[in-house]
Amino acid sequence: MTTRSVAAQTHVAQRRDVEAKAIQVGLIGLGTVGAGTFHVLQRNQAEIRGRAGRGIEIAMVAARNAERAKAYQAIVGDGLPCVGDAQQLVDNPDIDIVVELIGGIEPARTLVLKAIANGKHVVTANKALLALHGGEIFALAREKGVTVAFEAAVAGGIPIIKALREGLTANRIEWIAGIINGTTNFILSEMRGKGLDFATVLKEAQRLGYAESDPTFDIEGVDAAHKLTLMSAIAFGVPVQFGKAHVEGISSLQATDIKYAEQLGYRIKLLGITRRRENGIELRVHPTLIPASRLIANVEGAMNAVVVQADAVGTTLYYGKGAGAEPTASAVVADLVDVTRLATADPDHRVPHLAFQPDAMSDTPVLEMAEVHTAFYLRLVVADQPGVLSRITTILAEHDISIDAVLQRPGAGGTPSGGRAEGEGPTDLIILTHDTVEGRMNDALAKMQGLPTVLAPIVKLRKEELA
Amino acid sequence: MTTRSVAAQTHVAQRRDVEAKAIQVGLIGLGTVGAGTFHVLQRNQAEIRGRAGRGIEIAMVAARNAERAKAYQAIVGDGLPCVGDAQQLVDNPDIDIVVELIGGIEPARTLVLKAIANGKHVVTANKALLALHGGEIFALAREKGVTVAFEAAVAGGIPIIKALREGLTANRIEWIAGIINGTTNFILSEMRGKGLDFATVLKEAQRLGYAESDPTFDIEGVDAAHKLTLMSAIAFGVPVQFGKAHVEGISSLQATDIKYAEQLGYRIKLLGITRRRENGIELRVHPTLIPASRLIANVEGAMNAVVVQADAVGTTLYYGKGAGAEPTASAVVADLVDVTRLATADPDHRVPHLAFQPDAMSDTPVLEMAEVHTAFYLRLVVADQPGVLSRITTILAEHDISIDAVLQRPGAGGTPSGGRAEGEGPTDLIILTHDTVEGRMNDALAKMQGLPTVLAPIVKLRKEELA
Structure with missing residues (x-):
């Protein structure tokens, strides 16, 4: 031509x-x-x-x-x-x-x-x-x-923006919980599937192109919080206010806790959660235990999924690729x-x-984390002595926090033992609580942390039933 | 006042x-x-x-x-x-x-x-x-x-119509597979979970209000086919043409096949499937084996879910309540x-x-079922004699149908036996095939059914990998 x-x-x-x-x-x-x-x-x-x-x-x-x-x-x-x-x-x-x-x-x-x-x-x-x-x-x-x-x-x-903004216009939206960062979901899937620790899997993710060379925005939850902020504004008719989001990533998450969560019937996902409460709006990104039977708990690899709970339609879920050239x-x-x-x-x-x-638009406030309602997973490394569990459960009771499940396991450093002899090495004590206010939990945690039989910083993860 | x-x-x-x-x-x-x-x-x-x-x-x-x-x-x-x-x-x-x-x-x-x-x-x-x-x-x-x-x-x-019609406008849609009838999904979930037969579960569903007193439209797949017809038209830009849909329900589905499917790693769901092929559009509702690891295989009870495969976005899934006063x-x-x-x-x-x-709009034809590409689950009740499997696999090979897996079990009427003595009662022979054209499978089935060692009508179910 x-x-x-x-x-x-x-x-x-x-x-x-x-x-x-x-x-x-x-x-x-x-x-x-x-x-x-x-x-x-x-x-x-x-x-x-x-x-x-x-x-x-x-x-x-x-x-x-x-x-x-x-x-x-x-x-x-x-x-x-x-x-x-x-x-x-x-x-x-x-x-x-x-x-x-x-x-x-x-x-x-x-x-x-x-x-x-x-x-x-x-x-x-x-x-x-x-x-x-x-x-x-x-x-x-x-x-x-x-x-x-x-x-x-x-x-x-x-098409989650379209679903929220046009598909669910009939509804009063109650909460949204989303796996909205593929990098972190890939890392968590690999940590669980292969029992590897965070640092090892991050390197693998970087090699495969699932994580950037500077992965901070992804692994520290910032990217998820950006997206959550937009969904929250649309769901509740409030301005975008990223500055008020609670942002917590997965870089300090330990393989041990993923394993214990699984034994208790839960998976750990980095969730963005925004929820309307009577006194304001919760806006938070953090690793979260969710029951393994939930559909969203089974979203693996770099995939994304968003669950929306609304008064008329009930629960809906939207799933697909959250990144990449052509999906975007x-x-x-x-x-x-x-x-x-x-x-x-x-x-x-x-x-x-x-x-x-x-x-x-409404000026409903975004709640401080201390005001947020959620359930908790706690892991305490305690001395294997009589009365330890009793002291801890008493502190929880004093703070009006009720216990859902308790699991006791030989500590990572200790040897498996059914015995109860004093000083026989540290024990992992895992406690699942029912819903409470986070501020109250923090008060209880400060008291527990002060006990001489609590040997290491207490691991605190949030748990949501999503139902 | x-x-x-x-x-x-x-x-x-x-x-x-x-x-x-x-x-x-x-x-x-x-x-x-x-x-x-x-x-x-x-x-x-x-x-x-x-x-x-x-x-x-x-x-x-x-x-x-x-x-x-x-x-x-x-x-x-x-x-x-x-x-x-x-x-x-x-x-x-x-x-x-x-x-x-x-x-x-x-x-x-x-x-x-x-x-x-x-x-x-x-x-x-x-x-x-x-x-x-x-x-x-x-x-x-x-x-x-x-x-x-x-x-x-x-x-x-x-909001699946909105997703297809507005959310995915960038895409050439390749296929849609949906659980779009809650009644039948409830029945299938119960049949699998409790090992009950169809008639028993249907009665239970009627008692609970999940099935109508005349359940024909639901259990025979007609309701699902209505919905699928609409999605197909929207996805592929063709007129609505319910008359050309293949409609097959779950009323003749046996608990035995649900059990065998599970042993092979599959779940049986009533799916509405519409797929664009080079020579036309597939439009079909029938019980379908899908790998248990797929998200849609884990949609239980009266819930609905639709998977859409499209060229740019890849796989997306939409999940929620498919019926009821306020969801609708x-x-x-x-x-x-x-x-x-x-x-x-x-x-x-x-x-x-x-x-x-x-x-x-396009006038792409809807394909006859004989032209549809799919994989199959076959269950044959055969005499427990030497050479039976060989004759059947030879017929499949002659029709260019390749085998994915074979499972042999003592027949429902027979007693469990590892032996191979002639005439020791009927055996269940389950075959999973790879993709083929349905017309070719029908020819092979006619030949198999004519064998004197095939003792009962062959059960034929379709199987889709949905990937």
């Missing part, structure tokens, strides 16, 4: 698009998700157009990495402008929707705000940006009458279709960013 | 509603789901208004049962008109949305068509009506520029909110009824 005929074809194709009024998308970022979005839009363009009623076309790309951008130009032809400076893209008057896929706070925040100020809709997968600056971004979007869509920011390709692209493109459909609609009739109309 | 002050209050309330432009809903049917819808709208009206940006108000009710209607009048006051003749409701010019919850084909079909003809949006939970007459209904709705919403028709409160009402009200939001939008920009714009 001659250069000339290619140019002619491109021209015809361009004219046809104008006739069909294809919506013009500017793509910022050609990393994993950016490339995935590009591929999905190319490969499924006929189906996507058939659903959206209008073509969705990438009109411009902004990427720091010029080489990568060039590779994509080779696919779509030289017609696609690729710029190194994303500012040019958000200022381009031909762009209808800006897709932000660079992640992090800056320059993403500035670019998104500028795109909105320029009257463009925004689609983003940037949970950190929205969890920290969602208030500012949604307010400006409202003022400008544009939509900021963020399905890809939570649980990858699982699936959510980005679904948002592009939604925005394309609604671009012409009156802004007041679009789905509100945070599910509730701005004047229907 | 005097009659006069009530009237005055009603007047003020009415004026306020006009100011807020509450959308006016006419509710046909006050059975389980109708009552549930009523309760949910009442109880959560503040949240629903906060999400929809507009009140949603039941303005008129049509119910055959005057007593029941009166009970609801007692709740909302005498202001709510309740008619015995639904025709009056669909002709009422003040009604914006008609909610049809009477089920069955007539008079539902006539009422829905009349409501549409009168320019009203329709929300319905009626899977039978849409699976059989969806083409006619959606065409008229399109002509009149109104929406027919039917989230409640499939899998109760699980959850879907009805979600549809009401959607319609309320979009009522003012240009019809061309609303979500298409069958996910694809009418001009993007």
